[in-house]
Amino acid sequence: MSVRPLCLAGPTGCGKTAAALALARREKVEIISVDSALVYRGMDIGTAKPSAAELAEVPHHLIDLLEPTQAYSAAQFVRDTLALVPQIQARGARPLLVGGTMLYFKALFDGLSELPQADAALRADLDARADREGWPALHAWLATLDPATAARLAPMDSQRIQRALEVCLLTGEPMSALYQRQRSAGVDWPLISLEPGDQARAWLHQRLGERFAQMIRDGLVDEVRSLRARGDLTPDLPSMRCVGYRQAWELLDEAQALGRPEPDLAALQERGTAATRQLAKRQITWLRSMPARRVVQAEQPDALTAVMTLIEDLR
Numbered sequence: 280m281s282v283r284p285l286c287l288a289g290p291t292g293c294g295k296t297a298a299a300l301a302l303a304r305r306e307k308v309e310i311i312s313v314d315s316a317l318v319y320r321g322m323d324i325g326t327a328k329p330s331a332a333e334l335a336e337v338p339h340h341l342i343d344l345l346e347p348t349q350a351y352s353a354a355q356f357v358r359d360t361l362a363l364v365p366q367i368q369a370r371g372a373r374p375l376l377v378g379g380t381m382l383y384f385k386a387l388f389d390g391l392s393e394l395p396q397a398d399a400a401l402r403a404d405l406d407a408r409a410d411r412e413g414w415p416a417l418h419a420w421l422a423t424l425d426p427a428t429a430a431r432l433a434p435m436d437s438q439r440i441q442r443a444l445e446v447c448l449l450t451g452e453p454m455s456a457l458y459q460r461q462r463s464a465g466v467d468w469p470l471i472s473l474e475p476g477d478q479a480r481a482w483l484h485q486r487l488g489e490r491f492a493q494m495i496r497d498g499l500v501d502e503v504r505s506l507r508a509r510g511d512l513t514p515d516l517p518s519m520r521c522v523g524y525r526q527a528w529e530l531l532d533e534a535q536a537l538g539r540p541e542p543d544l545a546a547l548q549e550r551g552t553a554a555t556r557q558l559a560k561r562q563i564t565w566l567r568s569m570p571a572r573r574v575v576q577a578e579q580p581d582a583l584t585a586v587m588t589l590i591e592d593l594r
Contacts, residue, residue, distance in 0.1 A: 284364055284374040284466070285590065286387075288313070288569075289473035290562035291379050291522075291555060292486045293577040296329065298473060298586045299377045303337040305587070309367045311360055312341040313378025316521045318351045319343070324494050324502045325523035338372075347518035348511055350397070353386035360387060376468070381565030388569070390465040392458045395449045397442075405441050406515055414440060425453035433561070438520055469593045471586060472572040474563055479578040484556060491551045494523060495544060503527040522558050526550040 289295045299310055312318075316326040320343045329339060340363050345351055360376070367374040376387075409417050415434040422429035424447045432439050446454040475483045503524055506512055512519055514528050530542035530550070566572060573593070575585045 281365075281368040282371070282373040284376060284468045285593065286313075286376040286384065286468050286470040287473065287586075288377075288381070288384055288470060288566060288572070289379060289577065290475070290483070290559035290566070291327075292483065292490050292559065293473050293475065294582060295377050295379070295473055296327075296333070298583055299375060300333060300336065301583055301587065302375060302590060307372045308375040309338040309340065309370070309372045311363055311367075311374055311376045312339060313356070313376050313380050313383045314341075315351060315356075315380040315383065316518075317342045317378075318345050319347045319518045320345065321506060322347060322502070322518065322521070322524065324497050324499045325521065325527070327490070327494070340367075347506060347516065350517050353382050354391055354394075356380075356383045357386050357391055379562050381562055381569075384470070384569070385565070388465045388467075388470070388571075394446055394454070394457060398445060398449060401445055401448060402441060405444055409437065409441075417441075417444060420444070421447070425455055427455035428453065433557075437515075438517055470569060470572040471589055471593075472566050472569070472574045473577045473582065473586060474566055474574060475578050476576040479576070482578040483559060484552075487555045487559060488548075488552045491523065491555055492548055494551075495548060499523060500527055500531070500542060500544070500547070504531060507531065522554045523551050526554055 287295055287299060299308075302308055303310070314326070316322060317328055318341060319326070322328070328342065333339075334342075341356070341359060364374045376384075378384075405417065414437045418429060418432065418434040418436075418440050421432070421440055421443050425443055428443045429440075432443070434440075443454045446452075446457065450457065506519070506524070507528065514520075514525065519525060519528055526547055527542070530547050534540070534542040573589055575582055575589060579585065
């Protein structure tokens, strides 16, 4: 009998990797990454990519798939995952899906709607308009075309605002309406959510600040400098919009404009930590819309034990 897949989700910095590796030491698993940033090659520090030792300890999938010039979608994630799961099961291992890209989890659980492919010319037009008017103005425009989608997006969530407008303009219908139509069947795999309790905001903020500071010490700026030096990347690419990379790119631009050899690292720490906190907040909001999840409070001292106990209950 095939081993049932298991999903482990949670906001950034809450200990998902430690929990996944702890499970891997107890039973044979292969990890499927549910992370829209880990798919990119050459982006290691700012994505908190698993170390070489961690990658050697347990097989990982959907990491280092693409160049940063390329795009990866929720639909592609679902197709890749549904192809990987039976392969992993055939090897006698448990597929363990781990990550914090909630859109990917939602697409997997809810199934996929048929949406139009990206249109490069239209996206260029939307980017140009955003440059003139700002993304909050495009968010307001989206609210007139698709109020339901606009209501769940932040005014500066450029990537998703652009996609929602693109769908509206290509189809003449709101993306929210298209999502309600015929969908492929979703999965019903157990979902464990490792997330902070309502009173643990300070705990999470401290962890995220320390984590981002460590990324800076580990060489985040040099990593972004190397990516810029390739010559084929721009700050509007999905890869370079990732938290940490966007802020480092902006500060390198600012330093260059001022004739300074190095960016302001204090400003990078401040901006990067703020952006990471906003990301975690959005991830938690997404998680709370998934009623079937089983929650373990990440800040409790025995969180790892609680995750392992819950996994035993779900077998």
